[in-house]
Amino acid sequence: MAKQRVLITGGAGFLGSHLCDRFLKEGFHVIAMDNLITGDLRNIEHLFKNADFEFYHHDVSTFVHIPGELHYILHFASPASPIDYLKIPIQTLKVSSLGTHNLLGLARSKKARILVASTSEVYGDPLVHPQTEEYYGNVNPIGPRGVYDEAKRFQEAITMAYHTYHNLETRIIRIFNTYGPRMRLNDGRVLPAFIGQALRGEDLTVFGDGSQTRSFCYVDDEVDGIFRLLMSDYHLPVNIGNPDEITIGDFAEEIVKLTGTKQKVVYKPLPQDDPKQRQPNITKAKELLGWSPKVSRAEGLKITYEYFKSLPQEVLFQRDHKDFQRYVR
Structure with a gap:
C-alpha cells in the first residue's frame, strides 16, 4: 500500500524540520519545501538519504506545483522572528497571503487537508489574559509588527473562506512561543537571544522593565499538538502552547542560573507594540485533542542549551548567520 504524502512548507525551518521528522516517523512520504530565506538545509540534511523524503527549493508566494497525489499540507513557511520580518516585511506579507492562497488552491485541487500555522501574535498586545481562541486581539496594523500580525490574521481569514465556500478540509493552529534544538541562535527571539548572550559572555x-510575560513550549510538545490537530475533525483555530507563564525578568535569571554566566541583566526600552502578556488558554486543545505539554521548562531548556553549546564558534558570534552555499545541491 502506497504511503500517504504530506507537503510541509517551511520544511527547512525550526518547526518545519521537526515536523518532517515526526511525519517520517509516522510512516508518511514527506515533501519539504523552503526558499531558504530563513530556513537552513542543515536542519534537514540528515533526511536527504531517506527514500521517503524530498526537498523542493521553492518560494510558495509564486506558485506551487506538486506532481502526483497529496493527502496533507502543512503551511509553515513564514519568517517568525522580529529581526526577520522587520528586515523582509514584503516577503513576510506575501508568504501568508499569496503563499497561503496558492496552497489552499493546491489543497483544493488535490482534495488534501491543509493545516496553516498561525500565531499568538494575532492577539497583538492582548487586553484579555490568558488568551482564548474567541478573543479577537489588539493589533496595530500599521505598526512595526503589523506586517507579521496582519499577515497571519489574513491567513486565518482566507483559510476559513476556503473552508466555508469550497468545503475544504482546513485546520488552524495558533502557535505560542516554541523553543528547542535547531532554533537560530541570533534570530532575535528572547530565548535564543539570552542563551547566545550568555555563551558569548555578554x-x-x-x-522593558522585565514584567512582561511569555509562555514557552518545548518543540516536541508543539509538534505533537500540531499532529493531533491535523488528524482531528476541528476546523476552528486552536491554541497550542504551554500555559506555564513567566516574566521576562525572571526568565533572564533562569538563563543566568542555567548557563552559569557571570554577566548581569541590563534593561533597555520596550519596542513599540511589544506584547505585555502572553499565555495561552489551552482548554480546547485538552478537550478536543487530548493534548497538553509534557516537557517542563527546566528539562527543555537544558536540552536546548546543550544544543546551542554544541554549535561552532563562527555560528555563535555571527549575528545574522546565513551560510547555505556548501549545502546547495
Whole structure:
C-alpha cells in the first residue's frame, strides 16, 4: 500500500524540520519545501538519504506545483522572528497571503487537508489574559509588527473562506512561543537571544522593565499538538502552547542560573507594540485533542542549551548567520 504524502512548507525551518521528522516517523512520504530565506538545509540534511523524503527549493508566494497525489499540507513557511520580518516585511506579507492562497488552491485541487500555522501574535498586545481562541486581539496594523500580525490574521481569514465556500478540509493552529534544538541562535527571539548572550559572555538584554510575560513550549510538545490537530475533525483555530507563564525578568535569571554566566541583566526600552502578556488558554486543545505539554521548562531548556553549546564558534558570534552555499545541491 502506497504511503500517504504530506507537503510541509517551511520544511527547512525550526518547526518545519521537526515536523518532517515526526511525519517520517509516522510512516508518511514527506515533501519539504523552503526558499531558504530563513530556513537552513542543515536542519534537514540528515533526511536527504531517506527514500521517503524530498526537498523542493521553492518560494510558495509564486506558485506551487506538486506532481502526483497529496493527502496533507502543512503551511509553515513564514519568517517568525522580529529581526526577520522587520528586515523582509514584503516577503513576510506575501508568504501568508499569496503563499497561503496558492496552497489552499493546491489543497483544493488535490482534495488534501491543509493545516496553516498561525500565531499568538494575532492577539497583538492582548487586553484579555490568558488568551482564548474567541478573543479577537489588539493589533496595530500599521505598526512595526503589523506586517507579521496582519499577515497571519489574513491567513486565518482566507483559510476559513476556503473552508466555508469550497468545503475544504482546513485546520488552524495558533502557535505560542516554541523553543528547542535547531532554533537560530541570533534570530532575535528572547530565548535564543539570552542563551547566545550568555555563551558569548555578554550582558543579557531585557527590553522593558522585565514584567512582561511569555509562555514557552518545548518543540516536541508543539509538534505533537500540531499532529493531533491535523488528524482531528476541528476546523476552528486552536491554541497550542504551554500555559506555564513567566516574566521576562525572571526568565533572564533562569538563563543566568542555567548557563552559569557571570554577566548581569541590563534593561533597555520596550519596542513599540511589544506584547505585555502572553499565555495561552489551552482548554480546547485538552478537550478536543487530548493534548497538553509534557516537557517542563527546566528539562527543555537544558536540552536546548546543550544544543546551542554544541554549535561552532563562527555560528555563535555571527549575528545574522546565513551560510547555505556548501549545502546547495
